[in-house]
Amino acid sequence: MKVMAQMAMVMNLDKCIGCHTCSVTCKQAWTNRSGMEYVWFNNVETRPGLGYPRGYQDQEKWKGGWALNGRGRLTLRAGGRLNKLLNIFSNPKMPALSDYYEPWTYDYETLLSAPAQKNFPVARPHSLISGKPINIEWSANWDDDLGGSMEHATKDLMLKGIEDKVKFEFDQTFMFYLPRICEHCLNPSCAASCPSGAIYKREEDGIVLVDQDKCRGWRMCVTGCPYKKIYFNHKTGKAEKCTFCYPRIEVGIPTVCAETCVGRLRYIGLMLYDADAVLEAASVEDDHDLYEAQRSVFLDPFDPAVMREAERAGIPGDWVDAAQRSPVYALINTYKVALPLHPEYRTMPMVWYIPPLSPVVDVIKDTGHDAEDQDNLFAAIDTLRIPIEYLANLFTAGDPAPVDAVLRRLAAMRSYMRDINLGRDPQERIPAAVGMTEEEMYDMFRLLAIAKYEDRY
Amino acid sequence: MSISEPAARRSGFDGPLADALVGTRRFFTRGDVSDDKRTLSLEGGRGGDSFYRDRWSHDKVVRSTHGVNCTGSCSWKVYVKDGIITWEAQQTDYPSAGADRPDYEPRGCPRGAAFSWYTYSPTRIRYPYVRAVLVELFREAKKAHGGDPVLAWGSIVEDPVKADRYKKARGKGGLVRSTWDEVVEIVAAAHVWTTKVHGPDRIAGFSPIPAMSPVSYASGARFLELVGAPMLSFYDWYADLPNASPQMFGDQTDVPESGDWWDAAYLIMWGSNVPLTRTPDAHWMTEARYRGQKVIAVAPDYAENVKFADEWVTLGPGTDGALAMAMGHVILKEFFVDQQVPFFTDYNKQYTDLSNLVVLVPGPDGVLRPGKYLVAGDVEGGPKSDSENAMWKPAVFDARTGELAVLGGSIGDRFGDEGLGKWNLELGDVDPVLTLFGTHDDAVEVSLPRFDAADGKVAHEPRGVPVRRLGDRLVTTVLDLLLAQYGVARDGLPGAWPTGYDDPSVPATPAWQEELTGVPAAQVERLAREWAQNAIDTDGRGMILLGAGTNHWFHSDQIYRAILLLTTITGCQGRNGGGWAHYVGQEKIRPIMGFQHMAFALDWQRPPRHMNQTAYWYVHTSQYRYDTFSADDLDAGTGIFAGKSVMDLLSQSVRLGWTPSYPTFDRSSLDLADDAAAAGMEAPAYVAQELKEGRLRFAVEDPESGTNHPRILSLWRSNLLGSSAKGNEYFLRHLLGTDSAATAVEAGPEQRPTSVEWADKALDGKLDLLLTIDFRMTSSTIFSDVVLPAATWYEKHDLSTTDMHPFIHSFNPAINPPWQTKSDWETWKAIAKKFSELAVDHLGTRKDVIAKPLWHDTPEAMATVHGEVKDWRAGECEPVPGKTMPVIAVAERDYTQIYDKMTTIGPLLEKVGMLTKGVAYDVKREVEILRGRNGVRRGGVGDGQPKVETDIQMADAMLHLAGVSNGHLATQGFEFLEKRTGTRLADLASEHEGKQITFADTQVAPVPVITSPEWSGSESGGRRYAPFTINIERHKPFHTLTGRQQFYVDHDWFLGMGEALPVYRPPLNMTHLFGEAPVGELSDKHGQSLSVSVRYLTPHNKWSIHSEYQDNLFMLSLSRGGQSVWMSNVDADKVGIKDNDWIEMVNRNGVVAARAIVSHRMPEGTVYMHHAQDRLIDVPLTERDGKRGGIHNSLTRILLKPNHIVGGYAQLSYFFNYIGPIGNNRDEVTTIRKRTAKVEY
Structure with a gap:
């Protein structure tokens, strides 16, 4: 056992309002500078949709992340390091600027400086790359709120296997938001892709960084990252990425995206894991096993053996305390409501998500049925507008069972709490039905709903 | 699977060569490659990280906020490095909302997070600008007039050729940089000239939503009110004011803070898209669900908030009233007729008018209709029939005696000596009878209106009610009428009734609404039952969030009344976690009393000039001329408006003193004072006489005369022409005199007003000066003659409050105003100073005759007994100021002292005290404290008075003169009220009696407010704010006629319009009214490509707060980068439009x-x-016409609803932003088609 510490995040998508405040505060703090105009370390995608850069989840096309080869060994999907070196001067497996978007601005000054003229003045858009007038056709958030859905959302790869079920008709509409930052993976394929050794995980907290002095701009990391969360600064010629706001984390304040999240849906915490177990976990054969495999890598910070090993590994005592208090640990391991994003990429991502509930479909309301009635509770999960399969394609490599289990826990919590809210006797059988005690359910409620600042971070 | 079992396969990389290559990193780096060679860890010596550390470093963090027109009121951290603002992030230091509920941190949204971009952006206005053609004219004229800028201004604006030159150039470039000295001189000279020659009420100012920065609001407002110029309202103009609130509650609007959503057990978001429009509050909703709250979203589209709901109720736009009435039908039947629920009946007996008696009267056809409330004074020898204000005390039947009884708490007890100690909602030993059914003498048919036909025209349903006879009067209760109106049958009552929930033919069954709304009847039945049962189970913890989706309609008051019926009859109003939560445009200037007295200069003179902006622009942008309504479109066929147009009704409302009107008379208000003096008469008598004799007329009766229109408009904190100007193209044509895209034809001779002069041609270019103060270029600045550079929200001091949270916090400068920018406070001071100087030669001291409408919360509200309209013009009564016509008051204005008055607290506060919402305060002690805190003016008109020279001093004055921020005043106000109500109230504030919130306190952290009689909810002991909790818990009456929440409104005009009770009125039929193509019609008449006619809605934008931020590069980058229109793929397919295609929308109002x-x-x-x-x-x-495309309001136009201009009658009396015609904009339709021509700029 090699105990290491990892700074991690959980986002509760059930609370995400899609406001993009996180994107803007992050951009303002980190990337509103030349060379990085098109870069959003943090972005928010409407699902179903294509995301940013468009279609990044298409690993057939972009070759990001790891795959298992015929011998059950992990290989970079882009062809391994040898391939990388051979193709170092021409790497075709990278999104083009048009897949991100061509950033622009406007000739605002015209509005004040226009001479007397025939028409009211107007500010026109100009490319921030070429400086020329531009016809705006794509952005980092073009398909926000299902905009252009018939052309874009219909091509969402996460619809795989449920193409017949999702009709893109008005009365069947569903959507939710997926905020994304770098996953700060335990098994980062970006780092493994870098010929210069410029990408590293920080020893003490696992934050993945690009050494700006070392980076030679090969851009293999851009290909290697299946989440497309490494960006090329076209001015400095170096790769840049989300830093988990380490200058803030180091002084004990949360990341910008987390602290400014008005949905209060982000949790940051420390996870202890066994570094020696990572490779094996990332190499399990069945994609559906990856979720549990990654959970098994995490160490119980209350386990005396783990605490002993942590001390031996030089992890300070207050870090072990932090791991014990970690809301991320509670959500992933105690309450089991958080799931990894695309475990099938085998990078062991460390930003996890609580999947969203959604309104029930018309079949329930037409019958005059109350979906909140606890007797209908679990039947209602099957009638939620967001297909479980869609969520499974995002979070569990297509396995609906863990998603279903999470949604049941959330629904059960609401039902359990409604009795308390209405002054009725709480019913033990509700948490029991989802494998929880009343105390656990209440504690989970407090963490998810009351979610005080000091409990989120 | 278990990975602890020995793996059959050995994990690793794909081959020895790869292993070796990965392994080589060991030699290139100082870090540790993991033993399995996957990854590289690095410790220490991170020179490569320094870039981000440098980027993060900053010199200071300053608390400020955003003075934008939203209700967020979020406190922000503004980061500054090397004297440059770098970025912002939300503060997280709000005091806790409680251990067992979420907190308010963090508050903010992406728009606010993008604000600092403006500071150094190329759209920032850095210097003063004037249109070149105007400034050249001015410089020439000044030379020609011996350097007198006032005469110079006059020589330009009174010369039609010169005026035409600069007015026609408006909006078309040609702004040039000027100096502060020059622009201030131009602006001040224009104000002096206009005051002198035309009168001060030909000037106006518009700045919205004071709560977001009351000091900035007060800067121009205080100056203009001291001059005598009206301030234009905003809440009604924005169509955000729900007139149903004054109609039902006698309150402008009062809503729960978002923290109180947590207390609700059932939450309906009805036309309120919380994540988008209440972004920082939305988490309370997402979190309350986890507490077992059931959440319903009612929305015509899959809106952002639908994602969070348990159910999505999809209904046709504008049909919300039908849905609400059907829910009401189910609740009334199952919980008021089939059974009696004590929780509901007890509530309604005490807190609503359901038990009040209404007299039935025959209509023109001889059929009975609901008439007036039966009041004490109606019944000779009846209870309280001889008491003071007996005509203002509605009656009930007492179940204990079977006799008439008159409850306390009505407006009749609110004023006068006899009501002292009696104005409360105690029932005493009276048990009010809710329904006469069972004790009735008879059952009769009444004729009740319905408007659900496609053309919106009235039809009538005969429905029976139980009645009792009182002499020759037939009376019934409001509940009995309500049951009839809602079609809830009871055995033995005559009339036509629905056969059941599944009868679609008549209102208001679930099946009936299904045909109108598209919502399944079964769903409505269940929702109604759930709603009522939840109220019973939780003692009223059911809440409905309402928003612009339900409120911006022409008939929004009726939509709201139908929805408010649901929250009120079920006892949810006045509860934590219950009741209505109106979230659109509402604000809460928490220190309202201090704000009002300072902003409107009530410390120097009273009354102020306040104007409803909708009516103002209806008249002054000549939009009334395009109205083709006929009387029976308006009056439900009762004939009450026969032969009248909307403009006739408006002018009647003005002359009866119901609603304000500026300019008021066809004579300067200064000259009028001189004329009265010359005639040796007091102004009120003189004005009444002149009006009666026809020598004096209201300006509204001849709007195009050339002397009766506004001449100066100042905008600050406002983008009128890019945002709220409904009928934008009419503004451009008639107000500004520049290009316009409207093609509507004017009303034909038979459609024109009869009591208002009809000029052959409307005036174009009525304004002489449009001044805008802003920090960025907008659709208003480009049209302005003078543009002044404002300090941003990170460059000044001010206050911020909202009703969404209970804290007061502050603006503070992160940097000083850069370039030549100034705060609004400093700008208006500069204008005031120059104005005062120029006034020495041109104005001196003048007397000013002010016509003020009959005010709410004063005895003037008892002007119209029984709401029976009597018009002195028609000889039905005498013109009596303050009774049958406006209050006529006189103010003396020393125009040379405007600056000193603006910057000093005047003597009136100590002399006559302060008055807010009918509660009087003695503030001698407070003014004395302010002398110490702010310093004392030496010499001049304000000698010995406290100073308000700086923005901080003004903020401190507002805080100290308000109960919410000064516990002494809150306690005093409650003690005053206790004398009137005879109930215990002062304890609500006494826990904080010694607390005084200062500006310095708000700089440290957001500060919670004190429970005060300025508002209706109690926050004592750290409670979350919910409206009307004081009314319900402490039996303080509502500010209505009955003192109860009123379902029934018995004013003549309401009865005439068929709106005495909630009724479904569909969206206006624009085909019937204005000849627009019916929705769904395809046409090739509008250009090269096929167009489709569609309903045109203008909801709030995800990427902006009104027009603010929509030009912000971050927001444009996250959205589509320019104007966009959302449409269904079904409609798009019909006319060949693809995503991101250029389109053109055309209707009669614009393009x-x-x-x-x-x-x-x-x-x-x-x-x-x-x-x-x-x-x-x-x-x-x-x-279409090769001119710049329009804004969203280029396709809309102002349409006045007549019953919004009723006044002089209890809660229907006027107050600023309290009641009035709304600038509704939801009922419009347009054609849309794909653009085929090349896109050119």
């Missing part, structure tokens, strides 16, 4: 040239142009 966003989340037949997208960003020339 929009934008791009389409096509999505299946939009319903067929409706497009959304998210509102306030300026015409400045990537808007091409239109295909």
